[in-house]
Amino acid sequence: MSRDLLSRASHLQWAAHMALRAPSVWNTQPWRWRVLDDAVELWADRERQVVSIDPAGLLLTLSCGTALHHLRTALAASGDEVVVDRLPYPGTPDLLARVSLRFPGVLVEDDTEYARFAAMARRRTDRRPFAEIPVSTMLLDRLRSVAAAEDTRLTLLDAEGVGLLARLTEGAALVEAGDERYVADLDGWTHRPRYARDGMPAANAPAAAARVVPVREFVPDADPEPGAGPVLLDRCASYALFWGEHDDPASWLRAGEALSAVLLEATVHGxxxxxxxxxxxxxxxRNALRDVLPEPGHPYLALRIGWPISTEAGDDRTQRLSPARRIDIADPA
Ligand SMILES: Cc1cc2nc3c(=O)[nH]c(=O)nc-3n(C[C@H](O)[C@H](O)[C@H](O)COP(=O)(O)O)c2cc1C
Structure with a gap:
């Protein structure tokens, strides 16, 4: 069975709609989808690049990669085989990918993809301290292989690596707190009016507390965690680093796809x-963080992984821009 042209375009539009739930840095949603008759294009939206923390576009491209993987997951869950052309035109760097359905294609059932698709609606960034239960090596190995399938390395940090990550994260917080542009951008993206449907609600900012690796202070001087004292939180969390051999947009895009795959797989397992x-x-x-890599390479992003303290969500669900603002439908040729 295969889809005709009309149903292909509307199916791609549906998948782009589903992909809007993807995570992005500060919930900036720096992507745009363009639906054509037989393909859908992913474009970077540079107006949403937070230049004070991301002058080269690493975080923007990682975020767009998560959207690309969400789209691929929606299509795979509905049985479609796709062809993905990443950065198809070197002269048009903002066109990050073009995805088309393989035609004529065979509809294939895939339970793993379906489970990850279902997880797209449940996944969220959990900034609460994690439960005092370690994550098994088996699950962590599984996440590592999920990242490898997206051509990206995910390295679990040992105690020494976690110590270095903690010191560098503390250092980053100090440097950024002294940067006026950063402070203004952070304030702007955490105090968006509700109707804007982007940014991170200030209510989601974690309360101040001592953690193994400090969590970003989204709202400086937030109230302390109720009952927080000298006890160190997150003692059973695992920390991992996404990295790769190259430091270019093609590798960042793949790393974003790997990030989405790992987040969804982790959600599937609770x-x-x-x-x-x-x-x-x-x-x-970032350069100093290279010391934790097993081989020469470039760190892209760190990740905290653990068991949630509660299955109840502890904060507001972040909003997403309306499809009308993120998905363009090209006029029929
Ligand atoms: C590239 C990237 C970088 C991020 N960096 C951080 C971070 O440093 N600290 C943090 O708490 N969340 C971080 N996040 C999570 C986003 O803030 C989060 O995805 C966004 O607010 C949407 O919320 P949701 O993940 O709950 O859907 C990052 C996400 C991405 C994709």
């Missing part, structure tokens, strides 16, 4: 996750 990017936002600290 694990909680939260990305940590401030350590890669300050060039000198």
């Amino acid at each position: 694990l909680a996750t939260s990305p940590i990017s401030n350590v890669v936002e300050v060039e000198a600290l």
Whole structure:
């Protein structure tokens, strides 16, 4: 069975709609979809690039990669085989990918993809401290192989690596707190009016507390965690680093796809996750983070993984821009 031209376009439009739930840095949603008759294009929206923390576009491209993987997951869950052409025109760097349905294609059932698709609606960034239960090596190995399938390395940090990540993350917080542009951008993206449907609600900012690796202070001087004292939180969390051999948009896009795949797979297994990017936002600290890599390479993003303290969501669900603002339908040829 295969889809005719009309149903292909509307199916791609549906998948782009589903992909709007993807996570992005500060919930900036820096992507645009363009639906053509027989393909859908993913474009970077540079107006949504947070230049103070992301001058080169690493975080923007990682975010667009998560959207691309969400789209692929929606299509795979509905049985479609796709052809993905990444960065198809070197002269048009904002066109990040073009995805088309294989035609004539065979509809294939895939339970793994379906489970990840279902997880797209449940996944969220969980910034609460994690439960005092370690994550099994088997599950962590599974996440590593999920990232490898997207051509990206995911390295689990040992105690020494976690210590270095903690020191560098603390350093990043100090450097960024002293940068006026950063402070203004952070304030802007955490205090968006509700109707804007983007940014991170200030209510989702984690309460101040001592953690193994500090969590970004989204709202400086937030109230302390109720009952928080000298006890160190997150003692059973695992920390991992996405990285790769190259430091270019093609590798960042793949790493974003790997990030989405790992977050969804973790959600399928009931694990909680939260990305940590401030350590890669300050060039000198990002360079220092290379010491934890098993081979020469470039760190893209750190991730905290653990068991949630509760299956109840502890905060507001982040909103998404309306499809009308993120999905363009090209006029029929
Ligand atoms: C590239 C990237 C970097 C991120 N960096 C951080 C971070 O440093 N700290 C944090 O708490 N969340 C971080 N996040 C999570 C986003 O803030 C989150 O995905 C967004 O607010 C949407 O919320 P949701 O994940 O709950 O859907 C990052 C996400 C992405 C994709």
